[in-house]
Amino acid sequence: MKNFINILLVLAIAACTFRPEEQNFVNPIFYKEMVPLSTGTWYTRIMPTKMVSSYKGDTIIQKCTLTENTMDAVTLRCEGPDPNNRGYIILYRFVLRPENKDYGGMLVNMLYRSPDELEEFTSQESLIIPERTNNPAFGLY
Secondary structure (H helix, E strand, O other), X not given: OHHHHHHHHHHHHHHHHOOOXXXXXXXXXXXXXXXXXXXOOOEEEEEOOEEEEEEOOEEEEEEEEEEEEOOOEEXXXXXXXXXXXXXXXXXXXXXXXXXXXXXXXXXXXXXXXXXXXXXXXXXXXXXXXXXOOOOHHHOOO
């Protein structure tokens, strides 16, 4: 009986001390709000475990897993934005694009595709990480 209690005690201590390592972006610029360059694209903010998108008062929060993490690009594997079909998976790749144009911030290409599709990302939207952010929609996230 003492051995059983000792084993339970060791397991309980091990469970308390084991925590999955928190992931962080290599380049902290990816934590900033991304503003759409064109109409129809949503304001976007990403974190290693989720993506928040906002457009005309609607907000979508998607659970994600970080699959690529470099200074120039981040790839997230996220559940689908439709609450009735969260099993649908989308890969989002955010790539910094240095430009000569003055957008008032850093240009980011958001590429996306289903994991079932070919290796290439076929869909793309353009966003800007502005030098200053003041969108209250993201104050809660």
